[in-house]
Amino acid sequence: QVQLVESGGGLVQAGGSLRLSCSASGLTFSSSTMGWFRQAPGKEREFVTRITLRGRSTYYADSVKGRFTISRDNAKKTVYLQMTSLMPEDTAVYYCAADPNGRLGTASVSYPYWGQGTQVTVSS
Secondary structure (H helix, E strand, C coil): CCEEEEECCEEEECCCCEEEEEEEECCCHHHCEEEEEEECCCCCCEEEEEECCCCCCEEECCCCCCCEEEEEECCCCEEEEEECCCCHHHCEEEEEEEECCCCCCCCHHHCCEECCCEEEEEEC
8 A cells, every 4th residue: 555644844934944755655666756746725736846766857847946856765765845935825735646657747647646745834
């Protein structure tokens, strides 16, 4: 059974930083592409970033490029999202997702496994 558990969300002021973590179990983590998505109230879930199996390839949505950094520790089966220069429009529930096929997708349908989400709220 695949489980993805996010942590690290919370309330932060604009300009601040947060680091999200996603711990994975039940899948071959080292060969999985890991992604982060987010969903703001009243909006559809959107792609944030993803990292391939050995971290050789990362890709970011334009809205977070230069502010967010994705990384992974295959020994710990954990993927991280370091968020800096946070803005109120970054407020959302952030979801970790896994693609065990190791593809380069940015669409939700590319990721069969999802965490429960963690709330990030950025105050102005």
